[in-house]
Amino acid sequence: MSMEDYDFLFKIVLIGNAGVGKTCLVRRFTQGLFPPGQGATIGVDFMIKTVEINGEKVKLQIWDTAGQERFRSITQSYYRSANALILTYDITCEESFRCLPEWLREIEQYASNKVITVLVGNKIDLADKREVSQQRAAEFSEAQDMYYLETSAKESDNVEKLFLDLACRLISEARQNTLVNNVASPLPGEGKSISYLTCCNFN
Amino acid sequence: MADNLPSEFDVVVIGTGLPESIIAAACSRSGQSVLHVDSKNYYGGNWASFSFSGLLSWIKENQQKTDVSDECEDWRKLILENEEVISLNKTDKTIQYVEDFCFSNQDSAEDVEEAGALSKLPVFGAAGAEGAAQESEKECTPMESALPGAESWEPGKAAGSDPASATEGNDTEITSESGSSHNSALGESTLELGKTEAAPSETSAQEPKKITYSQIVREGRRFNIDLVSKLLFSRGLLIDLLIKSNVSRYAEFKNATRILAFREGKVEQVPCSRADVFNSRQLTMVEKRLLMKFLTFCLEYEQHPDEYQDYESSTFAQFLRTRKLTPSLQHFILHSIAMVSETDCSTLEGLQATKKFLQCLGRYGNTPFLFPLYGQGEIPQCFCRMCAVFGGIYCLRHSVQCLVVDKETGRCKAILDHFGQRISANYFVVEDSYLSESTCKNVCYRQISRAVLITDQSILKTDSEQQVSILRMPPVDVGQPAVCVIELCSSTMTCMKDTYLVHLTCPSTKTAREDLEPVIQKLFNLNTETEKETENEELEKPRVLWAVYFNMRDSSGIDRNSYDSLPSNVYVCSGPDSALGNDCAVKQAETIFQEMFPTEEFCPPPPNPEDIIYEEDELAPEDSGFNNSPETKPEPAPEEGSGRGSTTVEQEHREG
Numbered sequence: 001m002s003m004e005d006y007d008f009l010f011k012i013v014l015i016g017n018a019g020v021g022k023t024c025l026v027r028r029f030t031q032g033l034f035p036p037g038q039g040a041t042i043g044v045d046f047m048i049k050t051v052e053i054n055g056e057k058v059k060l061q062i063w064d065t066a067g068q069e070r071f072r073s074i075t076q077s078y079y080r081s082a083n084a085l086i087l088t089y090d091i092t093c094e095e096s097f098r099c100l101p102e103w104l105r106e107i108e109q110y111a112s113n114k115v116i117t118v119l120v121g122n123k124i125d126l127a128d129k130r131e132v133s134q135q136r137a138a139e140f141s142e143a144q145d146m147y148y149l150e151t152s153a154k155e156s157d158n159v160e161k162l163f164l165d166l167a168c169r170l171i172s173e174a175r176q177n178t179l180v181n182n183v184a185s186p187l188p189g190e191g192k193s194i195s196y197l198t199c200c201n202f203n
Numbered sequence: 204m205a206d207n208l209p210s211e212f213d214v215v216v217i218g219t220g221l222p223e224s225i226i227a228a229a230c231s232r233s234g235q236s237v238l239h240v241d242s243k244n245y246y247g248g249n250w251a252s253f254s255f256s257g258l259l260s261w262i263k264e265n266q267q268k269t270d271v272s273d274e275c276e277d278w279r280k281l282i283l284e285n286e287e288v289i290s291l292n293k294t295d296k297t298i299q300y301v302e303d304f305c306f307s308n309q310d311s312a313e314d315v316e317e318a319g320a321l322s323k324l325p326v327f328g329a330a331g332a333e334g335a336a337q338e339s340e341k342e343c344t345p346m347e348s349a350l351p352g353a354e355s356w357e358p359g360k361a362a363g364s365d366p367a368s369a370t371e372g373n374d375t376e377i378t379s380e381s382g383s384s385h386n387s388a389l390g391e392s393t394l395e396l397g398k399t400e401a402a403p404s405e406t407s408a409q410e411p412k413k414i415t416y417s418q419i420v421r422e423g424r425r426f427n428i429d430l431v432s433k434l435l436f437s438r439g440l441l442i443d444l445l446i447k448s449n450v451s452r453y454a455e456f457k458n459a460t461r462i463l464a465f466r467e468g469k470v471e472q473v474p475c476s477r478a479d480v481f482n483s484r485q486l487t488m489v490e491k492r493l494l495m496k497f498l499t500f501c502l503e504y505e506q507h508p509d510e511y512q513d514y515e516s517s518t519f520a521q522f523l524r525t526r527k528l529t530p531s532l533q534h535f536i537l538h539s540i541a542m543v544s545e546t547d548c549s550t551l552e553g554l555q556a557t558k559k560f561l562q563c564l565g566r567y568g569n570t571p572f573l574f575p576l577y578g579q580g581e582i583p584q585c586f587c588r589m590c591a592v593f594g595g596i597y598c599l600r601h602s603v604q605c606l607v608v609d610k611e612t613g614r615c616k617a618i619l620d621h622f623g624q625r626i627s628a629n630y631f632v633v634e635d636s637y638l639s640e641s642t643c644k645n646v647c648y649r650q651i652s653r654a655v656l657i658t659d660q661s662i663l664k665t666d667s668e669q670q671v672s673i674l675r676m677p678p679v680d681v682g683q684p685a686v687c688v689i690e691l692c693s694s695t696m697t698c699m700k701d702t703y704l705v706h707l708t709c710p711s712t713k714t715a716r717e718d719l720e721p722v723i724q725k726l727f728n729l730n731t732e733t734e735k736e737t738e739n740e741e742l743e744k745p746r747v748l749w750a751v752y753f754n755m756r757d758s759s760g761i762d763r764n765s766y767d768s769l770p771s772n773v774y775v776c777s778g779p780d781s782a783l784g785n786d787c788a789v790k791q792a793e794t795i796f797q798e799m800f801p802t803e804e805f806c807p808p809p810p811n812p813e814d815i816i817y818e819e820d821e822l823a824p825e826d827s828g829f830n831n832s833p834e835t836k837p838e839p840a841p842e843e844g845s846g847r848g849s850t851t852v853e854q855e856h857r858e859g
Contacts, residue, residue, distance in 0.1 A: 043809060045452070045592050066591035071208075073597035075246055075584035077453055080577055108319025109254065109424055 006050055006059040010170045011081060012163075013063045015103055016088035017096040018070045021122040024153035025088065026062050029163050034154050051167055058167045072102075079110035083173075084118065084166050089137075091121040091150065092129040097137070104144060114177075116169055118147045120162060125152040208598065210626050212238045214799070215618055217291075217603055218634025220248040221785065222776040224586035225792035225806070226632050227595055228448065233803040237595035238626060239587065242602040246587060248634060249297060249430050249755055249778045252580025252697070255423035256317050258655075261430075262751060265298045278604050278623050288605040289615075289769070290639050297636045297756035297778060299650075300714040306731045307748040308415040317423040412701045414659055414748055422699035427578035428655055429697070430755065431779040432689050432706030434459060434673065435573040436559070437566040440789040441582070442573065448806035453585035457695055459572035463663055463674035463688075464539045466531065470663045470674065470726070473539040475560070476569035485531075494532050498540075501557040511550055519553025520545045542675050542783070544685065574671055574689075577696045582785075606631060608770050615770040630799050631773045635758035638766065638775065646765045649757040650711035651781045652718035658703045660745035662690055662726050669694045673783075679721050684709040686722045687783055702748065710781045715752040723747070755779065759787050774798070 014022040027033050030047040046063040063082070068074045079085075087103055089096040100119075107117065119141040121132060134150065141148035147165070151158040213235035216227045224246075227239045245251050253261055282288055419426075435442050435456070445451040462473040474483040480491050480498075500507060514522040519541060523533045537545060541556040548556075563571030575581045591597055602621040609616050617627040635643075661670060674688040686709040691697045698704040705727075707719045723729065728744040759780035766775060774795045780787045793805050 043593055045809075066588060067594075068588075068591045068597045070596070071598040071601070073246075073599040075588055077577065077581045077584040078588065080581070081455065105319075 006057040008056065008058045008167075008171055008174060009061065010058065010083040010167065011061045011063065012084045012086060012166065013079060013082040014086045014088060015065060015069065015074065015106070016086075016120075017090070017093075017099050018067070020088045020090040020093065020096050021153050022086075022088050023064055025086070025120070025122060025151065025159060025162070026064055028153040028156055028159045030062065032156075034156075049163075051164060053164065053167055053171065056171070058171065060163060060167060062163075074106065076110045079107065080112075082111060082115055083170055084116040085111060086118050086120055086162070086166075087146070088120045088122055089132065090123050091132050091137075092123050092126045094131040097121075097132040100140065114173070116147075116166070116173065117144070118149065118162065118166060119144075121148075121150040122153060124150045124157060125155045208238065208596070208620075208624060208626060209236075210624065212236045212596075212626065212628045214238070214630045214632065215626060215628040216240070216632040217618075217637050218248050218632075218776060219243075219246045219583055219587060219599075220250045220634055220776065220778060221583045221586075221788040222792040222795070223248075223632055223634050224583040224590070225444070225789065226774075226776070226796055228450065228586040228589040228593075229792065229796045229803075229806045230630075230799070231590040231593040231595040232448070232806055232809070233800060234593075235800075237590055238598070238628070239590060239595055240598045240601040240603065240620075242600070242637070243295075244600045246599065247430075247580045247583045248636065250580060250583050252427045252429040252578035254317070255419055255426040255428070257423075258426070258428045258751070259303075262301050262303050265301045265753070278619050281619060281623055281625065282607065285610045286616075287608045287610055288619075289608060289642060289773075290605045291603050291633070291637045292639050293602070295636050296640075297758075299754045300716070301751065301753040302716055303749070303751040304747075305416055305749050306729065306746065307419065308413070309417075315417040315420045318421050319424065412659070414699075414702055416749070419657060419699065419702075419749060425693070425696075425699035426657075426704070427580065427697045428704065429579045429706065430653070431579060431651075432653070432655075432687070432708050433579050433779075433785055434689065434783055435575070436784045436786075437563040437568075437571050437573055438559075439563070439784045439786055441785040444789055444806060445582075445585075447808060448589065449809050450585045450589050450806075453588050454581050455576040456567075456573040457576055457671060458568035459570040459574060459671045459673055460568075461663070461670050461672040462539050462570055463672050464535055465674060465676050465725070466534050468725070472663060473535045475535075475540055476564050478569060490529055490532055493526075493528055494535075497526055497528060497532075497536070498557070498561060501554055502561050504554045504558065511554060514550045517550055518546065519543055519548045519550050522550040522553065538675050538677050538685070542685075545677065546681075570673075572671075572673060574691065574695055603637070606633075606770070606773060613770055615773050629772065632776060632795065633773060634776045635761070635778055636756070642767050642769065644767060646758075646761055648761075649781075651755045651757045651779070652707075652709050652711040652713075652715035652752075653755055654705075654707040654715060654719040654723065654750060654752045656705040656707070656723065656727065656747050657698065657749040658690075658705055658727060658745040658747055659701070661692070661703055662688075662705075662745055668692060671695060676722050676725070679725075683712060683718075686719060688722070688726070703745070708781060710757070711754055715754045719752060723750075757781055759791075 014026065016022055024034060026047050027035055030049045044064070045066075046061050048059060048061050050057055050059045052058070063078065065074060065078070068078070085107060087100065087107075089100060091097075107115070119137065121134075121137050124130075137150075138148055147169075149158055149162050149165075151162055153159060214227075214230045214237045216223050216230075216237060216239045219239065219241040223239070227237050231237045241248065243251075245253075245257070279288070445454070462475050463470050464473045465471075471485060472479075474480045474486060474494070475498075477495070480486065480494055483491065486494065500510060504511060511522060514525065520533070520537055523536060528536070536557065537543065537553070540560050541548070541553045542560070543553050543556050560571050567573060587595075587597065604619045604621060604623075606615045607617040607619060607625070608614065615631050617625050618631070619625055661668065661672070662674065663670075663672065669692045670690070671692060672690040674690070676686040676688060678685050686707055689706045689708075691704040691706070693700045693702065695704075707722060709718055712718055726744065728746045729750075730746075756778060757780055758777040761775075761777060763769070763775060769775070776791060776795070777787075796803070796805050
């Protein structure tokens with residue numbers, strides 16, 4: 001396969017309490033499946049889905065927590081170089097919402113400054129058991145400058161939208177960066193070593 | 204607690220340092236159920252890295268050393284009659300003599316807070332406007348990392364006979380994830396408010412920026428300060444393991460860019476690759492030829508025993524003197540390339556060390572070393588992630604009261620945790636610092652002296668600010684050890700912009716400060732800003748803004764039998780050793796794993812199920828164009844690199 005089969009590559013990372021449906025969201029989006037039981041995702045590191053947005057191929061690399069959130073033991077390295085974070089809670093579980101500030105602290109500490117964060121309230125198919133109102137979540141997300149969306153991995157509500165909107169935002173951010181930074185030009189350190197190495201060709 | 208731990212596992216691993224983490228990953232990978240715990244709230248134990256505020260808390264903790272031994276021992280009721288206990292440590296006693304100093308301006312440092320990633324300033328909604336208004340700087344792109352032109356010392360013919368066209372392909376995987384030309388999005392760039400950035404070429408000529416203590420605090424999360432300072436030999440065991448196990452995908456690396464030497468009071472760059480030698484301005488033509496000839500000989504010294512066998516009983520330094528090398532070349536080879544002792548390294552050891560260095564040169568760039576972005580502390584975590592991906596369960600902040608031993612069989616059967624929960628397992632892996640004083644009463648530990656400095660300039664200024672340098676300082680006095688100095692720039696993601704993070708390490712003879720301060724004084728200016736500087740020389744040296752010294756226990760190389768009455772199914776991992784590379788930890792992990800599971804393969808490549816769309820092409824190098832220096836054979840096409848690399852690995856193990 002050629003390297004040119006996509007125009008953008010983004011790393012998206014999911015966090016949030018155990019059992020809020022992170023893996024289900026990823027599975028639903030990447031494989032169109034809703035796993036009936038919470039089958040452990042042994043050996044699966046991240047899932048990839050390539051989507052097309054306005055004629056551009058965007059490859060999304062979506063990372064799951066590998067269960068390390070269960071006892072609040074996510075490795076810092078998990079957050080490194082993520083372009084976007086999906087912070088997930090369960091609308092039928094107050095506790096999962098109340099833990100959000102704790103997750104935000106982790107993001108503050110370890111994520112890149114440019115990370116885009118989306119707040120996702122999952123399980124809207126269980127509306128009759130709702131414990132977290134939309135208004136509260138909307139207020140919270142506004143205060144934290146996050147996008148906010150409610151989804152159902154089970155009914156496939158808003159799942160596609162979540163990832164596609166995110167991809168759009170990531171593209172426009174990346175464009176901005178390219179404009180401002182002129183990324184194509186070498187970095188201070190590397191520029192030096194590259195020209196240096198080129199000149200040794202003449203020996 | 205909402206979620207309870209299962210109470211049965213195959214393997215319980217206590218401590219999240221590098222060897223323990225590799226073992227946990229290997230066990231989990233081979234299908235064992237693994238519980239991996241650490242009593243701390245961070246990963247890595249003495250292998251951890253910290254943000255600036257994190258390090259300050261760590262310092263405080265280690266200066267105060269509260270003893271919590273008076274805790275009630277209710278859990279003893281949970282021990283049955285036919286059982287004995289081996290109590291574990293409650294406090295870590297591996298760090299001593301912690302002293303920190305601030306030399307930068309502290310005037311306004313009182314209420315400063317660390318700024319987080321989500322600081323409210325750049326509002327997402329206004330992303331467009333904001334992007335145009337701010338001058339942002341590309342701090343570091345991971346993908347630039349390890350590939351700027353691999354240049355090989357291997358003679359051309361050897362490269363051909365090397366059974367590894369696959370090797371080269373695999374090599375690139377370590378930098379992986381990022382070969383795409385559209386990688387802009389993956390790079391971490393920093394948005395700086397205002398126009399703080401001058402062009403790099405200008406800055407180097409200017410006075411260094413005055414960084415205050417409050418700036419360090421505010422930018423504290425930009426720091427990833429390692430408790431141990433190591434580099435990865437590009438053909439060392441750890442790189443091989445990272446590649447073989449695919450754990451390399453969780454980390455990004457950067458090449459060390461310079462090898463430095465300290466001679467006659469000055470820091471200079473050591474030419475070590477072919478290109479370096481040719482381009483060196485310090486060396487005369489004659490010296491270039493002598494050095495090239497000698498290094499080429501070292502690469503294949505085994506084939507020319509006549510050249511060195513008369514000197515097998517002398518030291519390497521003595522041998523060098525017979526080789527018609529000028530004093531500066533001898534110094535470079537002894538201290539910066541072989542990195543061995545002048546007084547007690549034999550000719551053969553020196554030749555081996557030189558060869559190892561030279562062999563590592565061509566793999567990723569023109570020094571033999573790689574450094575993980577965000578610090579060495581990432582590496583244990585990467586193995587933990589691997590363990591978790593294969594089902595391992597992780598619990599930080601989880602203390603273990605004791606090991607429970609069956610009196611009859613003498614085997615350890617369970618642990619009791621701090622909740623009094625009994626968790627049984629077949630095998631137990633415990634890091635040395637968790638073992639109690641009574642278990643370790645016959646163990647004699649060595650110590651490592653460490654210093655970490657935040658400085659305002661590089662120890663050797665060039666037109667590029669972004670250098671990763673290694674300098675081995677020869678002993679100041681006879682009987683003193685050489686000191687390893689590693690200077691990291693901000694693009695390694697371990698320190699804030701306009702600063703450098705300098706790590707000093709040596710085996711202890713005294714307290715860390717006593718061992719290292721004399722070396723620091725030679726290289727740096729230790730005056731506070733308010734003090735009047737008299738000597739011009741001092742002004743030219745980089746200023747130390749902040750420093751910490753500490754001694755760390757070196758529990759490597761301890762014979763298992765010196766621990767008192769440990770059951771045979773309890774395995775002990777050591778903390779970090781003082782060596783530059785990581786071979787010791789990898790060897791220990793592999794040995795322990797193989798003792799537990801003699802028939803299982805150690806960290807084989809993960810399976811490739813179809814549902815993981817894991818495309819090789821994205822891992823291919825984009826810039827192989829830089830690699831074609833005339834001495835090297837042209838690189839094989841990236842597509843050939845899809846092999847899993849096990850042949851390479853086996854081969855390397857024999858050499859290592």
